[in-house]
Amino acid sequence: MIEDTALPAELEMLMDVIRRRRSIHQDQLSPEPIPMEYIQWMLEAANYAPTHGLTEPWRFTVFSGEARRALGEAFAQSYRLAFTGEAFQESAWIAQKERVWKAPVWISIGVRIGTHPKIPEWEEIAAVACAVQNAHLVAASLGLGAFWTSGLPVRHENTARFVGLEPPDKLLGFLYVGRPAIPWPKARRKPWEEKVVWRE
Incomplete structure (x- = not known):
């Protein structure tokens, strides 16, 4: 059991951050601004995610302050395009416009596809997921909540x-x-041991 083994100091610090990472919903966040250097540190960590062929497929756009208003309008427009007829609900449409004010920073998560002929799409998406995890770990280390919606x-x-x-x-x-x-x-x-099979 890992709990019975003393970890090296640096590894213990890393494990503490990994164990601390949480997905915290927008309704559970404070709208107060956060320092932009925190976001820069997150993106710096994201940039060191593993990437097959060094394609670095992650693409981010950061929205904060008043820029969130246009983002909310885009969400609402997309909702209207996606849900028509009886599926459209005005309350949900309004909620899409207003949700951006519940978190001070929104970062779009994009993936570039097809930059290397031998690298399949799923690997590029996996690389972006690793980048997001890196960013999320930095957020947790700073006491910030985050959520991939x-x-x-x-x-x-x-x-x-x-x-x-x-x-x-x-x-x-x-x-x-x-x-x-x-x-x-x-x-x-649940314990990691329940999800691992050892063959020695």
């Missing part, structure tokens, strides 16, 4: 164009970031 309005092709992505590149959602307005949530994980 991937609902239809935030991934819609209209929203993708709004953040500057054109096919074949794709929008995988947004990472929103802020200070938690709730006590830091406890971890909920």
Whole structure:
């Protein structure tokens, strides 16, 4: 058991940050601004994600302050395009416009596709996911909550164009970031031993 083994100091610090990382919903964040250098540190960490062929396929756009207003309008427009007829709900449309004010920073998560003929799309998406995890770990180390949201309005092709992505590149959602307005949530994980098979 790992709990019975003393970890090297640097590894213990790293494990503490990994165990601390949480997905905290927008309704559980404070709208107060956060220092932009925090976001820069997150993106610096994201840039060191593993990437097959050094394609570095992650593409981010950061929205804060008043720029969130246009983002909310884009979410609302995408909702209207995606849900028509009886599926359209005005309350949900309004919620898409207003949700951007619940977190001080929104970061679009884009992936560049097809930059290397031998690298499949899934590997590029995996690289972007690693980049987001790196950023999320830095956020946790700074006491910030974050959440990777991937609902239809935030991934819609209209929203993708709004953040500057054109096919074949794709929008995988947004990472929103802020200070938690709730006590830091406890971890909920089953023991890793239940998910591993050893063959020696």
